[in-house]
Amino acid sequence: MDAILFYVFAAIAVVSAVVVIAQKNPMYSAFALIVTLCSLSVIFGLLGSPFIAVLQVIVYAGAIMVLFLFVLMLLDVKREEDSPARGGRTLRGIALALVTLLVLQAGAVLLRSERGAAASFDASTRRMAEILFSPHFLYAFEATSILILAALVGAVALAKKEL
Amino acid sequence: MSPSPAVQELILAVAKIALVVGALLGLFSLMTWIERRTLAFMQYRLGPNRTGPLGILQPIADGIKLFFKEEVMPAAANKWGFLAAPVVAVTTALLAVAVLPYGPPFTLPGWGVLPEWLRGRTVQIQIASIDVGLLFMFAVTALGVYGIVLAGWSANNKYALLGGLRSSAQMFSYEIALGLSWVGIIMLAGSFQIADIVNAQSGWFWRWNAFVQLPAFVVYMIAATAEVARIPFDLPEAEAELVAGFHTEYSSMRFALLQMAEYINMITVSVLATNLFLGGWHAGVPGLPSEGLLGFVWWGAKVSALLFVFIWLRGTLPRFRYDQLMHIGWKVLIPVAAVWILITATGVALAGR
Numbered sequence A: 001m002d003a004i005l006f007y008v009f010a011a012i013a014v015v016s017a018v019v020v021i022a023q024k025n026p027m028y029s030a031f032a033l034i035v036t037l038c039s040l041s042v043i044f045g046l047l048g049s050p051f052i053a054v055l056q057v058i059v060y061a062g063a064i065m066v067l068f069l070f071v072l073m074l075l076d077v078k079r080e081e082d083s084p085a086r087g088g089r090t091l092r093g094i095a096l097a098l099v100t101l102l103v104l105q106a107g108a109v110l111l112r113s114e115r116g117a118a119a120s121f122d123a124s125t126r127r128m129a130e131i132l133f134s135p136h137f138l139y140a141f142e143a144t145s146i147l148i149l150a151a152l153v154g155a156v157a158l159a160k161k162e163l
Numbered sequence B: 001m002s003p004s005p006a007v008q009e010l011i012l013a014v015a016k017i018a019l020v021v022g023a024l025l026g027l028f029s030l031m032t033w034i035e036r037r038t039l040a041f042m043q044y045r046l047g048p049n050r051t052g053p054l055g056i057l058q059p060i061a062d063g064i065k066l067f068f069k070e071e072v073m074p075a076a077a078n079k080w081g082f083l084a085a086p087v088v089a090v091t092t093a094l095l096a097v098a099v100l101p102y103g104p105p106f107t108l109p110g111w112g113v114l115p116e117w118l119r120g121r122t123v124q125i126q127i128a129s130i131d132v133g134l135l136f137m138f139a140v141t142a143l144g145v146y147g148i149v150l151a152g153w154s155a156n157n158k159y160a161l162l163g164g165l166r167s168s169a170q171m172f173s174y175e176i177a178l179g180l181s182w183v184g185i186i187m188l189a190g191s192f193q194i195a196d197i198v199n200a201q202s203g204w205f206w207r208w209n210a211f212v213q214l215p216a217f218v219v220y221m222i223a224a225t226a227e228v229a230r231i232p233f234d235l236p237e238a239e240a241e242l243v244a245g246f247h248t249e250y251s252s253m254r255f256a257l258l259q260m261a262e263y264i265n266m267i268t269v270s271v272l273a274t275n276l277f278l279g280g281w282h283a284g285v286p287g288l289p290s291e292g293l294l295g296f297v298w299w300g301a302k303v304s305a306l307l308f309v310f311i312w313l314r315g316t317l318p319r320f321r322y323d324q325l326m327h328i329g330w331k332v333l334i335p336v337a338a339v340w341i342l343i344t345a346t347g348v349a350l351a352g353r
Helices: A002-022 A024-047 A050-075 A086-110 A114-117 A125-132 A137-159 B005-042 B056-068 B079-099 B133-154 B160-187 B194-199 B214-227 B254-277 B292-316 B321-351
Strands: B102-107 B122-127
Touching: A002 B160, A024 A050, A024 B133, A050 A125, A050 B133, A050 B160, A086 A125, A114 B056, A125 A137, A137 B194, B005 B079, B005 B122, B005 B254, B005 B292, B056 B254, B079 B133, B079 B254, B102 B292, B133 B254, B160 B194, B160 B214, B160 B254, B160 B321, B194 B254, B214 B254, B214 B321, B254 B292
Parallel strands: none
Antiparallel strands: B102 B122
């Protein structure tokens, strides 16, 4: 059952991810990206981590994509215009995608010995919190949140001409 | 012969889904009538009182009328977006109801027409009791905005587009306050499961989160009203400026679907408020039992009272201006909720929980 669901949602995720880059209408791309993110969330759920699954939807599909759509609706972009350099760009894009795939595969092969451990990893909310707030990760976690806050304040300072 | 445990679970789950969705659809049509009648009385009118006794069959008449109305789609509309929007709106609205408990767990009678394996079994009307129930609610609420955005964008109408823009800005502004208002409750109950949160509020009624977490309750009620876009927060469909906002171009059953999504969302936030803040199915007085049928009575009374409050607000308050809406959301509700989280966290830490 889990395997069937995995393949169904993995297929949906891949197909909609292709739609994201193949579509010329940015609104369709944005909606396809939402579908991708939701399918990824289902896969996280199947891996036994409802917490990460739900966070995926809240943060990416819920918050970030709404902002994307908001901007797209304000700009009212009709259609991406074909530029003469398009063929070259496509080739470079495919090359970059292949390199990324190779790197990820290499990483997966190198880490294969630990895959058994990953499958039985307890990803419940309680366990997640214990790891995040353990002395090992606590400072990194808090520093990241301050970094994000600083980026936010910086963005506002740059965007606003006068405060 | 009784079916295997897996099949039993499946039958039970399907029965619960049918019951909850059926009850919600029934309540939705009833609510439209109750709302029109109540508003009418508040405004010294009579409201729809001709169809059936007291006009109670009005929703059915409305349904038949909408069903036979002509479907109109603007020529320049984005076809797929226009068709998908009501479906997305209703789907997300119905997804959110899956993790809510409706009333207390109860024991089925050990006799009657029930099959052997169901007799004497303790069940609770809750479709999915998942570990991260409250967060799931939050995630689905966050997705709910897409139905409205899609409806506003695809109709190719400037009023619909403005309505869609307004509603996306409003919903993600108030979602933050809504989520923050739950944090204190989650800390007190130590669980994301809504049933656990309800059971943490047993005993006297002053132990309900509405009293223990009063600032959070106020923030929740304001943010929830904004999330379901009811007056005084119905800017997305402000009829004086935007015709009817995001559903300007919708007609017939698609209009009814968008309307249905709105009412279901309103019922959902009322049920959630009852469960999180008003002690759910607990009577609030230790002597009174909260199990079985009486639990449903307490629970139903609280939900009905909250639904009435939403109608009451609509009959009472004027609409906010857009800058006031943003001001309240970002500069009042979020700081209040954040400070309250700090206070609750300090309290929880000092109590050594």
